[in-house]
Structure formats: structure tokens, C-alpha cells
Amino acid sequence: MSKLFLKYLSSVVILYLLSMAVDTIIIRDIPSLLLMGLVLLLVNLLIKPLLLLLTLPVNIITFNIFSFVVNAWTIMLADLFVKGITMNGFLNSLLAAFLIAVLQHLLITSRKDAHDRN
Numbered sequence: 001m002s003k004l005f006l007k008y009l010s011s012v013v014i015l016y017l018l019s020m021a022v023d024t025i026i027i028r029d030i031p032s033l034l035l036m037g038l039v040l041l042l043v044n045l046l047i048k049p050l051l052l053l054l055t056l057p058v059n060i061i062t063f064n065i066f067s068f069v070v071n072a073w074t075i076m077l078a079d080l081f082v083k084g085i086t087m088n089g090f091l092n093s094l095l096a097a098f099l100i101a102v103l104q105h106l107l108i109t110s111r112k113d114a115h116d117r118n
Contacts, residue, residue, distance in 0.1 A: 003108065004041065006104065006107045006108060006111065007041060007044070007104055008037050008038065008041050009037075009107075010100055010103040010104045010107055011036075011037045011040050011041065011100050012033060012034060012036075012037035013103070014096060014099045014100045014103055015027065015033060015036060015037070015085070015096060016033060018092070018095065018096055018099065022092060022095070024086075024087075024088040024089070024092055025085075025086070025087055025088065025092050025096075026085070026086040026088070027084065027085055028084040028085070029084055031084070032082055032083070032084025032085050033084075033085065035082050035084070036078060036079070036082045036084075036085045039078040039081045039082055040074065040075060040078040043074045043077050043078045043081075044074055047074065047077065048070065048071075048074050051070045051073060051074070052067065052070055055067075055069075055070055068094060068097050068098055068101070069094070071094075071097030071098075071100070071101060072090060072093040072094040072096075072097040073093075074097075075087060075093040075096050075097055075100075076090065076093045079093070
């Protein structure tokens, strides 16, 4: 599987699981969830690099911890474009950003380890 597809899949899975666990994250239907994953992927590809560049001094000072805030901003921005999903605030977006980053790291690392063994 490609790296982009793994990122898309991990975003969709985490958003779905969070909607089941957190009452304030609302997903109205499955097409909205799939669209949110696609919009989030596009925002991360197009806008996130600019946001990371603008926040570079803060990222350096905080040893890159501020990048979770930038990830939360991208989720909030994607939430504005998709009407069938409601994240209801910064903390939900921050939680989603953290869990998406962890899952993507685990998926990509395990994929790399499996590739190195062959």
C-alpha cells in the first residue's frame, strides 16, 4: 500500500473511532467521513507545509511539540470544508491529531520493518 493511502486510512479510522468514543465529535454519515479523510489529506499536502514554515521558530523552541497544534489546525480547517462532520473545538482536534500521528507512525514503521525483513 502506498504511504498516502495509509495516511488516508489512518485518518478515517481514527476519526471514526473518536466519534464512537467522544460524544462531541459527530459524524453524520459514511460519505462525509470518507470526504473528511480526503480533504484532510489535501490540506496536509497543500497547507500544512506553509503552516509549519510559519511556525518554525515556535517548533524549534518547543522541540517540535507545537506541530501537534498545527495538525489540530489542519483538522479544524478540514472540518470547515466538510459539512457532515463536526469536531466541536480545538481539544477534540488536538486529540485526533495526536492519535492520527501515532497511528500513522506505527503503520509506516511496521510497513518499513516488514519491507526491510524481505
